[in-house]
Amino acid sequence: MSLIPRHGSSIIIASFVVALMLTMLPLPEWAHVARPEWVALTLIYWCMALPHRIGVGIGWSLGLLLDVIRGTVLGQHALVLALIAYLTLQLYQRIRLYPLSQQALVVMMLVVMGQMLSLWIRGLLGEPPQTWAYWLPSLTSPLLWPWVYLVLREVRRYFVVN
């Protein structure tokens, strides 16, 4: 237990709510497939910034919500986000030191891994996606990472979340 008082839980929750909203945002068909994994990006940021507060359990719970929102089988995104949170917690000391472009590469690796796990689960359920477009979020997510990172960092500093 750290002695630092915990500030700004509401800010963290709000950021996750925004991420969930962006996940639901109606988009045209072509953009719908390429939607970045907003929740995963937000989760990676908070795991990296506040590893003592945000971890596997929160990732898992968020994943469960994501499963409900996206209508997938319960536990699919939960497993994926728990894994992403775990890996981020293992790597956060290194990721913090990387420049933004390299961070984006790490994010890409995490998202690809999550999508692979997700693909595997879909395959087991007998409904594998038919097109290569399935992998587009792995490209769009790292592309948007620098902005997500900068915005969330400003938010965290402004509201002194720690």
Next chain:
Amino acid sequence: MRLALLALTSVLLMYLDHREHHLEAIRSALTVALSPIQYVMNLPAQVGNWAQEGLRTHASLLADIDALRQQTLIQQIQLQRLAAMEQENIRLRSLLGSSAKVGERMLIGEIIAVDMDPFKHQVLINRGSTDQVFDQQPVLDAHGVMGQVVHVTPVNSTVLLLTDPSHAIPVQVNRNGMRALALGTGVANQLVIPHIPNNADIKPGDLLVTSGLGQRFPPGYPVAVVTQVERDPGRPYARILARPSANLEQIREVLLVWRSEPVHAPPKAEGEGVEAEKTDGGDEPPGNTSAPAAPTAGAGGGQ
């Protein structure tokens, strides 16, 4: 370790949800908790609609009213004939000793403008168990069958569309009554009709209607139009594609259907039984491809 524990829980959850369907309560509770967010996300679309309605000119409204009046007139004339035909149908059925077709109750629902998983063909509608929506309820639009309800919460429910790869619907060819299954492919606006022999009497342009077998969809509603029939002598079955009649990509309003009483297995496709039996040997799909919790009951038999 936490991760291992949570991973195990996830696997267990997936198993329970997919195989046993025990988790509807959890899903429903979480959906209700999330419904405020969904409501907020739907607001822009609603405002847009409202603005579109509010900003229309007088002339275009008048034109619309005119067109609708004409349409009603034409449809009323068709209805007059239909009423007589329905009476005749009931009389003939009673002569044959088979149960009459039952009436249906309908309710209009509206699609909530939130995106779900891009590789599962599902939509969210604003009717739930408070409107007596039930699991596996058939959903239609103005042009044909859309799909069926798969998750119900008190305030909204999820509809699985025909084109989802896990969806299958028992159909018959309207022209000759040949029975078949229409499976979703995961591709927008495309269904596949499997296990139809090469010599079967089916051709592009044929209308497929619900057969009512499987006891889930009411019989006689249009499902799809055959677009492509590929007969390769090297393959045991023809490759048949169809396009759903319903406007799955554009609809905003949907119709939920209730049957007023359960159907007692109407011997429907009996008249054309000879032909159907002859050409339709593969009706019972051996190893229904990739439809594990296939939302179709026995499609071939029908009691």
